[in-house]
Amino acid sequence: MTYRQAEQKGEQVLQQAGIMDAKIDAWLLLEMVAHIDRGFYFMHSDEEIDEEILTEYERVIEKRAEHVPLQYITGEQEFMGMTFKVNSNVLIPRQDTETLVEEALKLVQPQMDILDLCTGSGCILLSILKNAPLANGTGSDISKQALLVAKDNARLHDLEAEWIRSNLFDNISGKFDMIVSNPPYIAQAEIPLLMPEVQQFEPLNALDGGADGLDFYRKIVSEAANYLKENGYLLFEIGYDQGAAVKQLLMENGYIDVSVVKDLAGNDRVVKGRMSADSET
Numbered sequence: 521m522t523y524r525q526a527e528q529k530g531e532q533v534l535q536q537a538g539i540m541d542a543k544i545d546a547w548l549l550l551e552m553v554a555h556i557d558r559g560f561y562f563m564h565s566d567e568e569i570d571e572e573i574l575t576e577y578e579r580v581i582e583k584r585a586e587h588v589p590l591q592y593i594t595g596e597q598e599f600m601g602m603t604f605k606v607n608s609n610v611l612i613p614r615q616d617t618e619t620l621v622e623e624a625l626k627l628v629q630p631q632m633d634i635l636d637l638c639t640g641s642g643c644i645l646l647s648i649l650k651n652a653p654l655a656n657g658t659g660s661d662i663s664k665q666a667l668l669v670a671k672d673n674a675r676l677h678d679l680e681a682e683w684i685r686s687n688l689f690d691n692i693s694g695k696f697d698m699i700v701s702n703p704p705y706i707a708q709a710e711i712p713l714l715m716p717e718v719q720q721f722e723p724l725n726a727l728d729g730g731a732d733g734l735d736f737y738r739k740i741v742s743e744a745a746n747y748l749k750e751n752g753y754l755l756f757e758i759g760y761d762q763g764a765a766v767k768q769l770l771m772e773n774g775y776i777d778v779s780v781v782k783d784l785a786g787n788d789r790v791v792k793g794r795m796s797a798d799s800e801t
Contacts, residue, residue, distance in 0.1 A: 526574055526577055533679075552580070556650060611722055619781060662685070774795065776795075
């Protein structure tokens with residue numbers, strides 16, 4: 521079988537399995553297992569593919585046909601112009617989340633202390649630190665396995681951060697200039713409606729936001745004042761329909777300059793606010 525025939529067969533298998541981007545995924549998986557680029561493919565597409573490479577290609581195509589996310593097969597995902605390692609212990613970084621990083625970077629000053637709650641792969645915190653190298657970062661997650669991924673990503677990008685295993689603020693001490701978080705925010709009833717790649721393979725504890733999707737926002741907002749310095753910032757990623765509710769939560773808890781920021785698709789994506797001196801406890 522030639523490279524071209526292998527890719528075409530891979531695309532056909534993925535199409536039959538209902539994979540939306542079958543052609544793109546078939547190529548990316550061939551690129552990964554054969555260690556080739558487009559230039560090589562165009563020059564050698566009608567040459568015989570090595571049997572070991574073909575066997576491995578068929579294996580990963582079958583995994584993708586089972587709706588295992590492409591990123592869990594390749595082991596990486598691009599985010600904020602950086603490559604992050606990912607596996608099934610962490611959510612796959614998404615472009616929507618870049619809005620949270622961009623909003624944080626508008627506010628970060630040198631020597632600021634930043635806490636990233638529910639850090640997962642560490643992509644949010646590490647992207648901030650990459651672009652604001654004089655800031656100090658702490659990432660926390662309830663999952664030991666997620667923190668191992670975050671630490672790997674810190675080493676990959678030669679970035680320093682402190683990593684703490686914690687259920688939200690349970691093991692957190694000290695105060696911070698900024699708290700950022702992309703917490704679980706999918707309402708329980710909506711989880712079965714998600715794409716198979718998400719509901720079957722991404723970690724449920726990083727998705728489930730309770731009955732209305734707002735459980736983690738309530739918990740974080742109610743406690744964050746104890747961990748923020750005066751005039752400290754709190755920034756959340758939110759679901760597209762949660763802007764008004766999360767904004768109200770911040771305002772009810774004494775935050776000022778509260779606003780909702782849209783992502784590139786025009787959906788509400790970030791809620792941010794500043795803790796007034798009066799609300800610090």
